[in-house]
Amino acid sequence: MDRTAWKPFLKRWSEEWQIANPAEEPGADPWLGFPPASPEDVEALERRLGCTLPPSFREFLLVTNGWRHAGNFVWRLRDTDEIGWMRDLDPFMAELYDDTDDEAGEGAVLARSLLISLEADAGVVFLDPGDVDERGEWAAYDMFSWTAMGPERYDSFYEKMYDFYAGFHALDRPRCETQREWDTKVEQARLASLAGEVDEPLALLKEASRVGRDRANFLLFQMSAMLGHPDAANRFGHLLTGGHHLSWTLDEDLFTAETLPYLFVQHERARGQGTESAVAGLMKRGSDRVQRLIADHRRRAAEPGFRVRFGNPEFDAAVRAVLADPAGDDAWPLLRDALSLWRPMSDDHLAPISLLADPRTARLITPARGREILGTRRACPL
Incomplete structure (x- = not known):
């Protein structure tokens, strides 16, 4: 320099x-x-x-x-x-x-x-x-x-x-050209990830997260979860308990449908290890809105017949057909093929992390297979 x-x-x-x-x-x-x-x-x-x-x-x-x-x-x-x-x-x-x-x-x-x-x-x-x-x-x-x-x-x-x-x-968080430049890079990383690139978008999102671009944090959380990073949930939980105004608007529908089911799986795992989970932290220190969304999810999850949805109806149906197939040895190839039907819910949705919220699908997704999912060209949002 x-x-x-x-x-x-x-x-x-x-x-x-x-x-x-x-x-x-x-x-x-x-x-x-x-x-x-x-x-x-x-x-x-x-x-x-x-x-x-x-x-x-x-x-x-x-x-x-x-x-x-x-x-x-x-x-x-x-x-x-x-x-x-x-x-x-x-x-x-x-x-x-x-x-x-x-x-x-x-x-x-x-x-x-x-x-x-x-x-x-x-x-x-x-x-x-x-x-x-x-x-x-x-x-x-x-x-x-x-x-x-x-x-x-x-x-x-x-x-x-x-x-x-x-x-x-x-x-x-000064409102300045640097922030606008990073927001443009975050969008480029999102599109590159949906196109099947992994390492470059991952590195760029990490750097954007470092300078406080909260959308990058949420996108990074999804990629990290698919790659099996053990701290993905807690890092995302910290984002929502950081005590500052977010530079991006949390998509409540996406948070409820995809993020919370995954976070509650991590919550149960953390309870078994005697550590505080991201959900536990959010229930104590999250905003009123986040705490309301968590409470609503817990009520729904306690109702008879509740089940995690695997995204858009076409993909959800395909995943359930895979799970119903008695040929268990072929489950991963069939699940991988079903990815062609997956559609992101919004411009903040990068990966089908709801697959990690059901033990039947979660057991099929090793970190290597999570990378394979991220390395697959995925459809643009509806």
Whole structure:
């Protein structure tokens, strides 16, 4: 990441931060940075440290000597006069762990690290000169005491800064061009998934979810469920208990018909393991609307003769015919063939996850077969 790439990225970040946090004085400069460090300033810092800085951090300083609001919990990054070794600037943090004999251990990393944050919410941001890649980039970390977790690693200073930027979008949600660009990409990923692509849409939806695009979260949940990811339900449950206004409108019909039956299967499994399920979390912390939908579903499920529907009538009938066929060994090929009749309920529907809500069909869908379903060209919505 050189200066020509840092400048537009940081300029956009500053402008979007201003949208989310309007200045009290109209027309105030939105720039979150400072004047650039001079080459002489950076060289003096390197002489003081006794090493060459990693490229992305060095170039960053030559664009802005420090930074404000690096993340929602990091209020200021240090400038060239303030940067130094953790052991000198924060000895308590440098000696927090006692595994310094292990070069890869958290204690050794902290003891040798370069502290680059100045003001943060009970946390630090630092670079590790003992973890260098082929580009000369040092691994970057942040660590906050209130997370009850150790240092979180990123491949470079730029990757850490992009993570801060994504986190800002996920929490502050500025109405800006970046959000519109990601919404366009999410729609492209949806169409690619329906066309039978798997890995590229999956990666794009993960990135869009990272910047707070809630529709991407819901689409990602469906793909993850089909692929057998054990945390799919809880990740989706977290979306609806996040305490922020959603950037997308939950389709109540789809949620009731496809999502809730799947979530209740996971609920029973979690109860058996003694853990809180997504449904349990939603019943405690979900919105009034979500709690109403859950209560309505539970009442219907308790009625005699209730059964999960497998989507549109043609597909539902085909699946039930497969289940009624006594030739159990042929059930998966027959179910796979029935997919040609499946139709999504809406533009937010990617996969027939209701198949995972009935033990007779769920047992047929291994993660590999779930990938095969996702790899099948599926019809466009009605």
